[in-house]
Amino acid sequence: MTTTFGAPSTLRSGSDVDLGPAVELVSKEEGHRQPLAPEFVSAEDFSPLEVAYDFGRITREEIEAGPRNIWRYKRLLPVPSNVEEIPNTEPGCTKLIRADRLAAELGVKRIWVKDDTGNPTHSFKDRVVAVALAAAREFGFQVLACPSTGNLANAVAAAAARAGWDSVVLIPSSLERAKVLTTAVYDGSLIAIDGNYDDVNRLATELAAENETWAFVNVNVRPYYSEGSKTLAYEVAEQLGWRIPEQIVVPIASGSQLTKVDKGFKELGEVGLVDPTPYKVFGAQATGCSPVSHAFKSGHDVVQPVKPDTIARSLAIGNPADGPYVLDTVSRTGGSIEDVTDEEVVAGIRLLARTEGIFAETAGGVTVATAKKLIEAGKIDPDAETVLLITGDGLKTLDAVEDHIGPKATVPPNVDAVTKVLRG
Amino acid sequence: MTTTFGAPSTLRSGSDVDLGPAVELVSKEEGHRQPLAPEFVSAEDFSPLEVAYDFGRITREEIEAGPRNIWRYKRLLPVPSNVEEIPNTEPGCTKLIRADRLAAELGVKRIWVKDDTGNPTHSFKDRVVAVALAAAREFGFQVLACPSTGNLANAVAAAAARAGWDSVVLIPSSLERAKVLTTAVYDGSLIAIDGNYDDVNRLATELAAENETWAFVNVNVRPYYSEGSKTLAYEVAEQLGWRIPEQIVVPIASGSQLTKVDKGFKELGEVGLVDPTPYKVFGAQATGCSPVSHAFKSGHDVVQPVKPDTIARSLAIGNPADGPYVLDTVSRTGGSIEDVTDEEVVAGIRLLARTEGIFAETAGGVTVATAKKLIEAGKIDPDAETVLLITGDGLKTLDAVEDHIGPKATVPPNVDAVTKVLRG
Structure with a gap:
């Protein structure tokens, strides 16, 4: 580990950085503008900072001629102009699968599954981290860091391994061994913290303040990181033949992904890459951590924090930073938000696996089960097409299904025994 | 389960099937020809049957305009002309990653990693199974079956789930719970057999004989199934800009994959899609199951069966059916075969993860470690480029690494404690 401590400032900002079409940061509440920098909260109104762009003219042909990963959309992202030449993971261009058997089971006309299990580490987090790494390098950071309980x-x-960077990853010491191993294998500085995820998160913010060369992807470079989720919208639209789907169901953790998918669709319309046709965004939560769903159903515009208790751990953020913006987006587009029990989550995982051969993590189970509930309630139009975002892989959350599935039977090695089971 | 038992023959063969460019089966030893049928051994010379083709004219443009999966190569595979319209998984078009950090560590000029962890169930088996399913449907089978200990x-x-087919999957009852779960979730007929893998395999052959509508992918439709591995060669060549790499390292289980990668390169040259430039094929085994490596190093053309004892379970076939053909291919192309210890396998997994951010299963560790050994021995030319086939995902073989990796430390939630560990 060659991590630098207390080194003099080597960070760049403003016009010293090339982040492609990104020109400024803007505060979400009052629209205050400031130069590009590794900052995430406006000093003016204390609201989150978001990237503002000057896109210029972008053509479909130019994108289609780009690499088969998210860098084909580099002119819509806060990344250097030559980003595809810099060592990084190459997430994205995951499959959009026409799910006719699932659609038939749910009694709707057409469902598409955006299957992000095909990413390098099998979740959508590869998208946001790759963008964070690209921006962080341009600012002059030297270490990639995060607090996390899994996919992140x-x-x-x-990503740090691919780039040859040091990483500092902080996890609660109680984390399941499988998730520890799938991080430790990359040989960065993985540190277990005696405390819960809130303790780990607080520690990350303190460490970010003390170590100027550390880019905590979801803290000090969060405005860039979160833009990576827009690529889900870009890909869905391109894969549909350059059009926006009528309905999309997105799981809600911090809420960032849902708002960025919406932002992605809007931008595509604004720059003329697609017709700006109407679309509805639906949000999915687990009932055991459903503060945004609760606020939506109660008609509140404030999200009351909760203490999470659900098997959908990757969505278990009790105080979602982008909750209010999710409520705005869903209301504006005419969508809805629903939540599902842990039993429904498992049923959702099994339904998707049985009908389409796709094994999603618990968050995917939340999305599928919520879609089912929204269809049954008449909120999702069965005659319009729907896209489901499956953002992570079932291999990482085996514990959620292990009490529910297994072999049909265990029999001796002879034909009659097998035949008897199958005829049974 | 609606599996049909003892139904009258509904199977088709010969000119009644559309398997695209496939025209006949031919025996590997003496070249006896017979009509296309779900058979795998020649009644004439008892050697394995292989698919023979009439390719006609195929252009790069036609392939490049095809879908982003193995069906873009349908005119080189034994599958129906409209295969992409039939429900099936869509494997392939996985990433070919330029591994500069790994190359630097190994002291060679250029390494490419073909990363098949991006397939639907995260191994190359999705390729062969998709081709088997497509052919099986054309023959009139109604159930997809296999004996397996994991990826298959x-x-x-x-694949059966996606297609809406029943599946019968036979596993040894001792199989690790994680591998059981990742199969059971698709809700086919998963049956645990009280016996070892040899017992399960024997039972599969008996069941195939008794149930005419069951396609055992690696038994009665094996000639079609195994052709799926050619797509690895096609993709590597296309991703390199339509050229054959100078050197390629392929893991050996039954040996089928290695011979089919060679066949794929040869075919591309024959139909004029690439220049037929020379290439060397290298084989990789785990020392605990290295009958082909042993035969190669001893100069034998017969492979002596062994009892496997290695952590690389997906390669643990003690009596590899295609062993002699592997020896032919490697000798003809000027390659070599080497084997590595379980300790080297783990080191190989960790080297690839640390340098490139790719977490391979044990078979991938075998490939990386073998490449390292062949480079050090001067068998692989450091000035020529080398492709490594990484055919499966580390998430499925966590047990192999769990005693070797973990957090750097477990500390209380404060900045000083973390800093002390990192300065350590």
């Missing part, structure tokens, strides 16, 4: 830890450790 | 079970169960 994998993605940060893998 | 996942791939068969998932």
